Amino acid sequence: xxxxxxxxxxxxxxxxxxxxxxxxxxxxxxxxxxxxxxxxxxxxxxxxxxxxxxxxxxxxxxxxxxxxxxxxxxxxxxxxxxxxxxxxxxxxxxxxxxxxxxxxxxxxxxxxxxxxxxxxxxxxxxxxxxxxxxxxxxxx
Numbered sequence: 001x002x003x004x005x006x007x008x009x010x011x012x013x014x015x016x017x018x019x020x021x022x023x024x025x026x027x028x029x030x031x032x033x034x035x036x037x038x039x040x041x042x043x044x045x046x047x048x049x050x051x052x053x054x055x056x057x058x059x060x061x062x063x064x065x066x067x068x069x070x071x072x073x074x075x076x077x078x079x080x081x082x083x084x085x086x087x088x089x090x091x092x093x094x095x096x097x098x099x100x101x102x103x104x105x106x107x108x109x110x111x112x113x114x115x116x117x118x119x120x121x122x123x124x125x126x127x128x129x130x131x132x133x134x135x136x137x138x139x140x
Contacts, residue, residue, distance in 0.1 A: 008099035009034075010088040010107060012057075014071035017113050021104055026089050026097045031058055035085045043078075045088060046102045052093030055100045060084040064119040064132075069139045072114040080134040081114055114138070 004025035011034060012019050024030050031040060037060035046055040063070055063083030072081040088107070090098040116139040121132050 007089065007097060010100055010102065010104060012073060012086040012088070012107065012111065014073045014084070014113060019104065019107050019111060031087060034087050035060055037061065037063070037084065048101055053090055053098060053101060055088055055090050055102045057082070057086045057088050059086040064134055065121050067118070067120060069116050069118050072117045072136070074112040074114060076110050081117060081119070081136060083119060
């Protein structure tokens, strides 16, 4: 059986305030280990129209909802903070894992570190669905 292919990923670590390029197989087990979480969620970050690739961020699904202090960061177009470690990975138009294409310099200029925060999530339920409302305070 051949070794799984390694891909270029980007790890955002808000506790260390560090953004680094790493090489990983990006298997589900590897992602859980890199992020340090039992359950993961993801968000779209960048779409590359020339080949249908999308770069996505993967992180701890319960990072905000547990309400425990956690290191976090913000991205310019997101209204809610991102809690805990985040891994950026690419996927082609067929959903197969690829190396991410977003430049490291872009993330380094766009990320705002929040430090240690205490998040609180409340839910707004309407006839059209539900949405999370995240507020937080900084932990001293």
